Amino acid sequence: MAPPARTLELVRDQLANGLEVVVLPDHAVPVVAVSVVYDVGFRSEPEGRTGFAHLFEHLMFQGSAGVGKMEHARLVQGAGGVFNGHTRPDLTSYYEALPAPALELALFLEADRMGRLALDQEKLENQIAVVQEEIWVNVLNRPYGGFPWIDLPAVAFDSFANAHNGYGSFEDLEGASLEDAAAFYRTYYAPANAVLAVCGDCEPERVLALAEEHFGPIEARPKPARPSFAEPPLPEPRRRQVTDPRAPSPAVAYGLRAPDPVGDLDRLLDCLVVAALLGDGDASRLRRRLVHEEGVATDVGCYLGTFGDPLSMRDPLLFQVTLFHPGVRPEGALWEAIVAELGRLAEEGPAPEELARVRAVLEAERWRGQEDVLDRALEVADLTVIHQRPELLVELPARLGAVDEARVRAAARWLAEQHPAVLEVLPGGEAR
Amino acid sequence: MNAPARPPVPEVTAQFRLGEWAEATLPGGVVGWAVRRAAVPLVELRLAWPLPAAAAEQRAALAVLDESVLGGTTKRDRAELAGAVQRLGGYLSVEVGRDRAVLRAGSLAEELPALLALVGEVLHDAQYPEGVVAGDRRRVAEEILLARSQPRVLAGEALDRRLHPRHPYGQGLPSPSAVRRVRAEGLRALHRTVFGHPGARLVLVGDWPPAEALARVEEALGPWFAEAATQPTLALPEPLGAPPAGPLALVRRAGAVQSTIRIGGPAPRRADASWPATVLANLAFGGLFSSRLVENLRERRGYTYSPHSGIEHRLAGSRFLVALDVATEVTAPALVEVAYELGRAAALGFDADEVADARRYALGSLLLATATGGGLAGSLIGQALDGLPADYLERHSAALQAVEPDAVRAAARRLLAPAGQRTVVLGDPQVAEELSALGPLAVADR
Numbered sequence: 096m097a098p099p100a101r102t103l104e105l106v107r108d109q110l111a112n113g114l115e116v117v118v119l120p121d122h123a124v125p126v127v128a129v130s131v132v133y134d135v136g137f138r139s140e141p142e143g144r145t146g147f148a149h150l151f152e153h154l155m156f157q158g159s160a161g162v163g164k165m166e167h168a169r170l171v172q173g174a175g176g177v178f179n180g181h182t183r184p185d186l187t188s189y190y191e192a193l194p195a196p197a198l199e200l201a202l203f204l205e206a207d208r209m210g211r212l213a214l215d216q217e218k219l220e221n222q223i224a225v226v227q228e229e230i231w232v233n234v235l236n237r238p239y240g241g242f243p244w245i246d247l248p249a250v251a252f253d254s255f256a257n258a259h260n261g262y263g264s265f266e267d268l269e270g271a272s273l274e275d276a277a278a279f280y281r282t283y284y285a286p287a288n289a290v291l292a293v294c295g296d297c298e299p300e301r302v303l304a305l306a307e308e309h310f311g312p313i314e315a316r317p318k319p320a321r322p323s324f325a326e327p328p329l330p331e332p333r334r335r336q337v338t339d340p341r342a343p344s345p346a347v348a349y350g351l352r353a354p355d356p357v358g359d360l361d362r363l364l365d366c367l368v369v370a371a372l373l374g375d376g377d378a379s380r381l382r383r384r385l386v387h388e389e390g391v392a393t394d395v396g397c398y399l400g401t402f403g404d405p406l407s408m409r410d411p412l413l414f415q416v417t418l419f420h421p422g423v424r425p426e427g428a429l430w431e432a433i434v435a436e437l438g439r440l441a442e443e444g445p446a447p448e449e450l451a452r453v454r455a456v457l458e459a460e461r462w463r464g465q466e467d468v469l470d471r472a473l474e475v476a477d478l479t480v481i482h483q484r485p486e487l488l489v490e491l492p493a494r495l496g497a498v499d500e501a502r503v504r505a506a507a508r509w510l511a512e513q514h515p516a517v518l519e520v521l522p523g524g525e526a527r
Numbered sequence: 528m529n530a531p532a533r534p535p536v537p538e539v540t541a542q543f544r545l546g547e548w549a550e551a552t553l554p555g556g557v558v559g560w561a562v563r564r565a566a567v568p569l570v571e572l573r574l575a576w577p578l579p580a581a582a583a584e585q586r587a588a589l590a591v592l593d594e595s596v597l598g599g600t601t602k603r604d605r606a607e608l609a610g611a612v613q614r615l616g617g618y619l620s621v622e623v624g625r626d627r628a629v630l631r632a633g634s635l636a637e638e639l640p641a642l643l644a645l646v647g648e649v650l651h652d653a654q655y656p657e658g659v660v661a662g663d664r665r666r667v668a669e670e671i672l673l674a675r676s677q678p679r680v681l682a683g684e685a686l687d688r689r690l691h692p693r694h695p696y697g698q699g700l701p702s703p704s705a706v707r708r709v710r711a712e713g714l715r716a717l718h719r720t721v722f723g724h725p726g727a728r729l730v731l732v733g734d735w736p737p738a739e740a741l742a743r744v745e746e747a748l749g750p751w752f753a754e755a756a757t758q759p760t761l762a763l764p765e766p767l768g769a770p771p772a773g774p775l776a777l778v779r780r781a782g783a784v785q786s787t788i789r790i791g792g793p794a795p796r797r798a799d800a801s802w803p804a805t806v807l808a809n810l811a812f813g814g815l816f817s818s819r820l821v822e823n824l825r826e827r828r829g830y831t832y833s834p835h836s837g838i839e840h841r842l843a844g845s846r847f848l849v850a851l852d853v854a855t856e857v858t859a860p861a862l863v864e865v866a867y868e869l870g871r872a873a874a875l876g877f878d879a880d881e882v883a884d885a886r887r888y889a890l891g892s893l894l895l896a897t898a899t900g901g902g903l904a905g906s907l908i909g910q911a912l913d914g915l916p917a918d919y920l921e922r923h924s925a926a927l928q929a930v931e932p933d934a935v936r937a938a939a940r941r942l943l944a945p946a947g948q949r950t951v952v953l954g955d956p957q958v959a960e961e962l963s964a965l966g967p968l969a970v971a972d973r
Binding site for chain 1: 530531532533534535536537538539540541566567568569597605606607608609610612613614615616617618633634635659662665666669670672673675676677678679782783784785815816817821822825826827829830831832833852853854883884887888889890891892894895898899900901
C-alpha cells in the first residue's frame with residue numbers, strides 16, 4: 096500500500112502596503128489557523144534594551160483601537176479558538192487556530208493590532224511584571240532554567256545581537272519606555288515587514304478578499320533594512336562554566352557553527368541528518384554510546400538552531416549537543432567522544448540501513464508537522480519571512496531525501512573541524 | 528485609516544464527528560477501536576492497561592519498567608529495536624503513570640503491520656537483560672534526583688500527599704535508593720502483572736480501513752491478549768475518598784524566589800450528568816486565558832505568569848486543580864485573591880457572557896484537539912480506559928450545547944467551593960509568618 100500522492104495547494108499574494116499573504120486550503124477538519132509573522136526578533140533589539148522584542152510581543156496582546164485589554168483572549172477563546180505568540184532570534188509570531196467560521200474575526204484582530212495598537216504606561220508596567228514572573232518561573236526558580244539558550248550564545252558569539260539572551264535583564268526590562276515601544280512598533284511592525292499565513296478550512300479567494308479588507312487600509316511603511324549579523328567562526332575553542340545552585344548534577348552544551356540556512360540550505364539539511372544520526376532515539380550513535388553502553392550521560396540532545404527550528408533562523412546559528420550527566424567523566428572526555436563519533440561518521444559514513452531509517456523518521460516527522468493546520472500556518476509563514484519561499488514546505492521532504500552518504504560524511508567532517516563553544520553547568524550543591 | 532468594523536463572534540456550529548470507525552472485541556475481551564483519518568499517510572496506535580493496586584505500590588520497579596521494557600528482546604537489543612521502529616518512520620514509547628500503563632506508537636501508514644509485529648514482540652519477549660536493567664536503574668535514579676529538584680514536581684507530590692494520604696495516588700516518586708535496588712527478575716514478573724492485565728484497551732487512528740486495521744491488530748496482538756485473559760484479574764486501587772480536613776500546608780524550599788501554589792479538590796467523573804456543566808464552570812473560573820483567575824492574578828495584579836485551573840481524570844477518581852507560581856512577597860495576597868475568586872464563583876456563579884464564551888471554547892477546542900491523529904488517539908484511549916463509549920465526544924459535544932445556566936451555577940458550587948479545596952505552598956520559609964495570618968498553617972520539609 097503506497098501512500099497516495101499528496102499535493103498542496105498554495106496561493107500567494109502581496110497587498111499594496113507590502114504585506115505578503117499565503118493561503119493553504121485544507122478541508123479535512125472544519126478548523127482554520129491564522130499566523131502573522133514579523134521579520135524582527137531579539138537579535139534586532141537595541142543595546143540596553145535586552146528582552147524588548149519579547150516584552151513587545153506581550154504588549155501586542157494588550158489591546159488596540161477596536162479591542163480592549165484582555166479582549167483578544169476573550170474573543171479568540173470565546174470563538175472556540177486558541178492563540179499565542181512567540182519571540183525567536185529572527186522573528187516574532189502571533190497565531191490563532193479556530194473553528195472555520197471565526198476566520199474573519201481572527202483576521203480583524205491581527206489587522207487591528209498591526210495597524211492600531213493601543214499602549215499606555217499601566218499596560219507596560221503590568222507586562223514588565225508579567226515577563227519578570229515568566230523569567231522567574233522558566234529560568235531562575237528551576238534547575239537548568241533556560242539551559243542552554245540563555246547562556247550559550249554569549250560563549251559562541253561576540254556581537255551584541257548574537258550574544259545577548261532574548262529574555263533580557265531585569266534592569267533593561269524596567270528601563271523600557273512607551274517611546275521605545277512606539278519606535279519599535281513603527282519600524283518593525285510595518286505591513287511590509289510581515290507575512291500573513293492562513294491554513295485550513297477556507298477558500299483562498301475569500302481569504303485574499305478579507306485580507307485586503309482588513310489589512311489593506313494599514314498605512315504602508317518601508318521594510319526596515321536588516322543588518323547582517325554575520326560573525327567569523329570561533330578561532331579556538333571557548334569555554335564557560337556557570338554554577339546552578341538548584342541543579343543536582345552537571346550538564347554541558349556544545350555549540351558548533353552551522354551552515355547558513357538561507358545561503359546554503361542543502362548543507363544545513365545535511366547537518367539535520369547528522370543530528371538525527373547522532374542524537375535521535377536509542378538507536379542513535381551518541382545515545383547508544385554515552386547513555387546505554389558507557390553509562391556516562393543520562394540524556395543526550397542534538398539539534399540545530401536556538402530552539403531546534405533552524406528553518407526559522409538566519410545565519411549565524413549553532414549545531415548543538417546537550418548532555419546531562421552524573422559527572423563520572425570530565426567534560427573534556429565527553430567532547431572527545433562527540434568528536435570521535437563525528438570523525439567516524441566522516442571516515443566511514445553512515446551504514447546504508449542507518450541512513451535509510453533516519454530518512455524514514457525525517458519523512459514521517461515532516462508529515463506529522465503537516466497534519467496540524469496551526470503548525471503548517473506557522474511554518475509556511477516562517478519559510479516566507481526567512482527564505483522568501485513558501486514552496487519549501489512541499490519541497491523539503493524531497494530535498495531531505497536527497498541527502499546521501501557522501502553529503503553526510505562531508506557535513507560530519509565540516510562539523511568536526513569547528514571549534515566548540517562549551518557551556519558547563521555545575522551543580523551548586525543546594526539540591527543534593 | 529478607515530478600519531473595518533469588528534466582526535461578531537460566530538457560534539460554533541460544526542459538531543465533532545468521529546467519522547468512519549469500527550470496534551472489535553479482540554481475544555481476551557480486549558476492546559479495540561479504529562478510526563479512519565487520511566489527511567496524512569500516518570497511523571497512531573495507543574494501547575493502555577489499568578494499573579492494579581498490587582502493581583501501583585511498586586513505584587520504584589515501575590519507574591524502571593517503562594525504560595527497560597524497550598531494552599531488548601531475544602531477537603534484538605535496545606538499539607536494534609529502536610532502529611527497527613525508526614525504519615518504519617515510527618516511534619514507540621511506554622509510560623507507566625500513577626494509574627495506567629500506556630504504550631504509544633506510530634509509523635508511516637503502510638508500515639502498520641510491521642509496527643504491530645514489533646509491539647507484539649516487545650509484549651511477548653521483552654528480556655530485561657541484567658546489563659540493561661543495571662544501566663536503566665542507575666539512570667532512572669539520576670532522573671528522579673533531577674525531577675525532585677523541580678519545584679513543580681515537589682509541589683505536585685505535596686498536593687498528592689495532601690489529597691490522597693492513604694492511597695497509592697498519594698505516593699510521590701520513589702527514592703533513588705529504592706530504584707537502585709530494582710532487580711531484572713522482579714521486572715519480568717511485573718511485566719506480566721502490568722502488560723498482561725486483562726483490562727487492556729486499544730485505539731488506532733490513521734490511513735487504514737478501520738475493520739482491516741483491527742484484523743491486523745488481532746493477528747499481531749491477539750495471542751498476547753488471549754494469554755493475558757488466563758491471568759487472575761487483580762483489583763484496581765480503591766476509589767478516591769474526600770480529601771481529609773486540615774490546615775494550609777507550607778513545604779519549605781529555602782531560597783526560592785517564587786512560591787509554587789497548588790490547590791486541589793474532588794471533581795465529577797465524565798460519565799456524571801453534571802460533567803458538561805462542570806467543564807464550563809472550570810473554563811470560566813480558570814481554564815481560559817480570559818477567565819477570572821487569569822484576569823485577576825495575571826492581568827490586573829501581575830502576580831503570576833500562567834495561573835490556570837483544570838480537571839484531571841484518573842481511574843480511581845477525578846480532581847480539580849489550580850496551579851500558579853507567584854513571587855515570594857505576594858504569596859499571601861495571591862492566596863487571598865484565589866480564595867476570593869473561588870468563593871465568588873461558587874456563591875454567585877457566572878454571567879451569561881462568561882458561560883457563552885466557555886461553551887464556544889469547549890466546543891471549538893474539542894475540534895482542535897482531535898484534528899490530528901495523535902490528538903484523537905490520545906482522547907480516545909483515555910475515554911476507553913474510563914469505560915466511556917467510542918462516540919462519547921459526539922455526545923459530549925451535543926450535551927455542551929444543551930447545558931442550562933442553572934446547571935453551570937450548581938456545578939460551580941460543587942466544584943469550586945473553597946471548603947472542598949486543599950492548598951499546598953512550596954516556597955521560602957519566610958512566607959510562613961504571612962501565611963499564618965490567613966488561618967492554621969502546617970509547615971513541613973517535604
